[in-house]
Amino acid sequence: MEERPSPSYSPSQVEAKWQRIWEERGANSFSTEELRGSRSPYFNLMMFPYPSAEGLHVGNIYAFTGADIHGRFQRLQGHDVFEPIGFDAFGIHSENFALKHGTHPMDLIPANVANFTRQLRRIGGMFDWDHSVDTTAPDYYRWTQWIFLKLFEAGLAERKKAPVNWCTSCKTVLANEQVEDGRCERCDATVEQRVIAQWFFRISDYSQRLLDNLDHIDWSESTRKAQANWIGRSEGARLVFPVAGSDDVIEVFTTRPDTIFGATYMVLAPEHPLVERITASSHREEVRAYVDRVAAMDVVSRQKTAGEKKTGVFTGGYCVNPATGTEIPIWIADYVLAGYGTGAIMAVPGHDERDFEFANEFGLPVVRVVAGPGEDADTPLEEAYTDHDAGRMVNSGRFDGMSVAEGKAAITADLAERGRGEKQVNYQLRDWCISRQRYWGPPIPIVYCPDPECGAVPVPERDLPVILPRVEDFKPDDDGVSPLARVESWYSVDCPACGAAARRETDVSDTFLDSSWYFLRYPSVGDDAIAFDPGITRRWLPVDSYIGGNEHAVLHLMYARFITMALHDIGLLDFEEPFTRFRAHGIIVKDGRKMSKTRGNVVTPDPVIEEFGADTFRLYLMFLGPFTEGGDYRDDGIRGPLGFLRRLWDTVLRAADNDADPDPRLEGQLHRTIEQVTRQIADLQYNTCISGMMEYLNAVRAGGRRPARAEIEPVVLMVAPFAPHIAEELWERLGHEGGVFGRARWPEYDAEKARRRIVKLAVQVNGKVRGTIEGPSEMSREDAEALAREQENVARFLQNGSVRRVIYVPGRLINLVVG
RNA sequence: GCCGGGAUGGCGGAACGGUAGACGCAGGGGACUUAAAAUCCCCCAGGCUCAGGCCUGUGUGGGUUCGAAUCCCACUCCCGGCACCA
Numbered sequence: 001m002e003e004r005p006s007p008s009y010s011p012s013q014v015e016a017k018w019q020r021i022w023e024e025r026g027a028n029s030f031s032t033e034e035l036r037g038s039r040s041p042y043f044n045l046m047m048f049p050y051p052s053a054e055g056l057h058v059g060n061i062y063a064f065t066g067a068d069i070h071g072r073f074q075r076l077q078g079h080d081v082f083e084p085i086g087f088d089a090f091g092i093h094s095e096n097f098a099l100k101h102g103t104h105p106m107d108l109i110p111a112n113v114a115n116f117t118r119q120l121r122r123i124g125g126m127f128d129w130d131h132s133v134d135t136t137a138p139d140y141y142r143w144t145q146w147i148f149l150k151l152f153e154a155g156l157a158e159r160k161k162a163p164v165n166w167c168t169s170c171k172t173v174l175a176n177e178q179v180e181d182g183r184c185e186r187c188d189a190t191v192e193q194r195v196i197a198q199w200f201f202r203i204s205d206y207s208q209r210l211l212d213n214l215d216h217i218d219w220s221e222s223t224r225k226a227q228a229n230w231i232g233r234s235e236g237a238r239l240v241f242p243v244a245g246s247d248d249v250i251e252v253f254t255t256r257p258d259t260i261f262g263a264t265y266m267v268l269a270p271e272h273p274l275v276e277r278i279t280a281s282s283h284r285e286e287v288r289a290y291v292d293r294v295a296a297m298d299v300v301s302r303q304k305t306a307g308e309k310k311t312g313v314f315t316g317g318y319c320v321n322p323a324t325g326t327e328i329p330i331w332i333a334d335y336v337l338a339g340y341g342t343g344a345i346m347a348v349p350g351h352d353e354r355d356f357e358f359a360n361e362f363g364l365p366v367v368r369v370v371a372g373p374g375e376d377a378d379t380p381l382e383e384a385y386t387d388h389d390a391g392r393m394v395n396s397g398r399f400d401g402m403s404v405a406e407g408k409a410a411i412t413a414d415l416a417e418r419g420r421g422e423k424q425v426n427y428q429l430r431d432w433c434i435s436r437q438r439y440w441g442p443p444i445p446i447v448y449c450p451d452p453e454c455g456a457v458p459v460p461e462r463d464l465p466v467i468l469p470r471v472e473d474f475k476p477d478d479d480g481v482s483p484l485a486r487v488e489s490w491y492s493v494d495c496p497a498c499g500a501a502a503r504r505e506t507d508v509s510d511t512f513l514d515s516s517w518y519f520l521r522y523p524s525v526g527d528d529a530i531a532f533d534p535g536i537t538r539r540w541l542p543v544d545s546y547i548g549g550n551e552h553a554v555l556h557l558m559y560a561r562f563i564t565m566a567l568h569d570i571g572l573l574d575f576e577e578p579f580t581r582f583r584a585h586g587i588i589v590k591d592g593r594k595m596s597k598t599r600g601n602v603v604t605p606d607p608v609i610e611e612f613g614a615d616t617f618r619l620y621l622m623f624l625g626p627f628t629e630g631g632d633y634r635d636d637g638i639r640g641p642l643g644f645l646r647r648l649w650d651t652v653l654r655a656a657d658n659d660a661d662p663d664p665r666l667e668g669q670l671h672r673t674i675e676q677v678t679r680q681i682a683d684l685q686y687n688t689c690i691s692g693m694m695e696y697l698n699a700v701r702a703g704g705r706r707p708a709r710a711e712i713e714p715v716v717l718m719v720a721p722f723a724p725h726i727a728e729e730l731w732e733r734l735g736h737e738g739g740v741f742g743r744a745r746w747p748e749y750d751a752e753k754a755r756r757r758i759v760k761l762a763v764q765v766n767g768k769v770r771g772t773i774e775g776p777s778e779m780s781r782e783d784a785e786a787l788a789r790e791q792e793n794v795a796r797f798l799q800n801g802s803v804r805r806v807i808y809v810p811g812r813l814i815n816l817v818v819g
Numbered sequence: 820g821c822c823g824g825g826a827u828g829g830c831g832g833a834a835c836g837g838u839a840g841a842c843g844c845a846g847g848g849g850a851c852u853u854a855a856a857a858u859c860c861c862c863c864a865g866g867c868u869c870a871g872g873c874c875u876g877u878g879u880g881g882g883u884u885c886g887a888a889u890c891c892c893a894c895u896c897c898c899g900g901c902a903c904c905a
Contacts, residue, residue, distance in 0.1 A: 226823075
């Protein structure tokens with residue numbers, strides 16, 4: 001038969017055509033009725049981007065493509081897949097950009113959003129553009145403010161003075177999470193501490209639940225570990241030390257109550273409230289100097305001192321060790337943190353490295369109260385002995401001889417009986433400060449009334465949104481006052497409670513609040529009467545699949561869990577975990593290094609898509625490496641996937657009118673490929689799905705034979721999640737109507753057809769491969785051994801001994817063990 | 820220091836404890852072409868070789884096993900996160 005050359009593959013034409021068709025059909029958009037009535041809902045979520053002026057970067061496209069493939073696969077499985085995308089457009093980032101380039105954020109953001117939208121459409125994601133959000137739109141942040149009010153009503157929002165991280169350059173408060181190595185994560189300036197009244201969400205109340213639920217959600221292991229770590233649960237005891245010659249007591253938290261007999265001194269954090277009262281007048285000057293010196297340090301230098309020599313000062317005061325009854329000196333040192341536990345510790349230099357170091361520095365006594373194997377009560381301590389498991393208690397009165405675990409329980413119980421302590425669990429998780437002294441965020445909906453009867457009054461729901469006014473001069477100044485505090489016409493309002501002249505809260509809220517609930521909003525977008533419709537929410541949430549970067553392991557993902565839990569407790573949601581399944585994707589690097597402007601190794605996606613098409617680009621990104629691990633981008637590597645799509649195109653066109661039965665051997669491989677791809681695509685192992693399809697296509701094309709349509713049709717379906725445009729085009733050219741993502745279903749594999757009938761076995765002698773044999777897959781051990789022995793090379797290695805043992809793994813190998 | 824994740828050809832990466840290097844890139848050779856592009860075919864871990872094979876090889880050193888990239892123990896180095904958290 002004479003072969004006609006097939007018309008060549010033109011990505012741009014194919015992609016423009018199908019994007020238009022999807023758009024016309026509303027293929028990816030749900031109506032409200034469809035959302036209400038879906039019988040097989042699947043909420044496929046990805047982390048919405050910040051719409052930067054630079055446009056989508058490769059990392060965005062990588063993440064969205066991986067998530068979109070998952071969504072498209074679920075669609076082919078027959079689910080109604082809701083795949084929204086939106087814009088996380090508030091925050092310091094765009095404000096800084098706006099300041100630098102003189103563009104107002106209110107002008108900048110819409111332009112960026114338009115550009116992002118264009119790019120997102122171009123990559124062929126299955127996005128529901130009727131349900132997009134922009135966190136800076138009043139009809140979105142109105143509900144962000146509403147959530148604040150709900151938490152406020154529930155007592156989960158509170159205003160308190162607290163030391164906060166103050167960026168000396170951004171002139172704003174930073175969350176702990178935004179401080180890296182004592183520097184601002186954005187501008188790298190040093191960070192110092194300031195005390196300001198802030199709004200906090202009481203996330204720490206939820207520490208234990210946030211920790212416990214981690215066992216019940218299907219999340220990436222690394223993400224769960226990071227969250228557990230961040231919550232930082234530790235079990236121990238709160239112990240009470242009476243201050244000598246006073247009614248005051250000092251409480252400490254310790255995880256080692258068993259070592260209390262070795263507590264030879266006490267240390268308070270410089271910020272501890274009792275410092276003043278405990279300090280003897282003879283020591284006042286020294287103590288004050290030390291406390292002032294620490295207070296003046298910025299966070300960088302304070303952290304730097306962590307690795308260096310310990311500093312501290314004696315107060316002249318004493319307290320009583322409740323176990324030994326002896327008086328021990330009270331010191332002040334900055335190695336004790338004010339923000340954790342009680343801000344005071346009992347120092348046990350024998351069994352804590354930091355205390356040991358401090359005791360050596362200042363000549364304080366070191367007492368051994370735990371003896372390790374081969375040690376006794378008098379063995380000198382060269383360093384702190386911190387082992388929990390092997391030691392026995394010594395120098396501890398009637399507790400001597402107990403293990404550490406026994407001692408913890410016994411001493412805690414003993415002190416509790418005497419009113420000197422109790423078991424306690426502590427968490428490192430701190431309350432979430434949501435106040436920002438910035439401009440580009442949703443105003444916090446609170447009004448301060450001068451009448452103390454009113455105080456901080458929530459803005460009534462009917463008055464939401466509190467609109468962020470357009471302010472031309474939004475540059476923060478260094479007095480720590482929000483830019484909105486300069487706009488009197490905005491902040492001057494009547495008290496909602498009593499009508500007196502009052503003043504709005506002029507801080508805006510943290511961007512993480514916007515992103516802590518956006519997934520709740522998506523399916524209810526367009527409904528201006530409610531934040532999230534109960535019926536629709538019940539049907540679509542929690543989210544079935546969430547894919548995003550692990551850089552959000554402890555911030556966004558923790559806050560979203562907390563907000564969901566709080567809304568559940570308030571009675572607004574009937575679930576308490578927002579994301580049933582979360583998978584962290586990897587990072588794309590270039591030449592083994594992170595892409596960055598300074599390094600000059602940033603890949604700009606637009607020209608690549610222009611040249612090769614979105615399908616090839618998607619396929620290439622997924623082919624780079626395992627999706628959960630990322631990969632190394634190389635410019636010329638894209639030729640592989642391009643060639644694959646061209647060969648697929650050519651093969652399908654040549655096979656379209658060949659209704660012959662599939663070649664029996666190819667059919668086996670086809671079904672094995674379907675089995676493999678089906679299993680691996682569900683597991684996000686996209687790179688091996690692609691290589692599996694390449695391998696099969698190579699087999700179909702081998703020898704220049706004419707392919708049959710039945711041999712290639714299933715490949716079109718399997719490639720569809722990766723390269724949806726070309727798949728639609730080829731599907732149509734194969735004579736199907738209604739579209740791949742309309743009526744088609746993922747191919748089924750037939751285990752019987754997938755089974756190999758003739759197998760090739762490796763023949764080993766003593767574990768080393770000496771040949772191969774071929775035979776029916778159900779070949780008996782005896783037959784296999786006989787075939788193996790016939791091999792000349794095998795026989796040679798059997799000469800110097802007799803066969804002691806034969807290991808036969810059907811379908812794999814036969815191993816002759818010669819002794 | 821602690822918690823994750825890694826280390827396999829020139830490169831990205833494959834390998835239910837069972838023939839290491841699938842798939843692809845780069846490279847080399849060839850076909851077609853006036854030429855180029857495109858396409859197609861062959862080679863491609865290292866060493867030895869009587870050309871049949873043999874030896875060595877998955878960061879290092881041990882171990883378990885008929886058989887280890889894979890499991891166990893001890894290390895080295897790299898990447899990410901946390902870090903004076905009592």
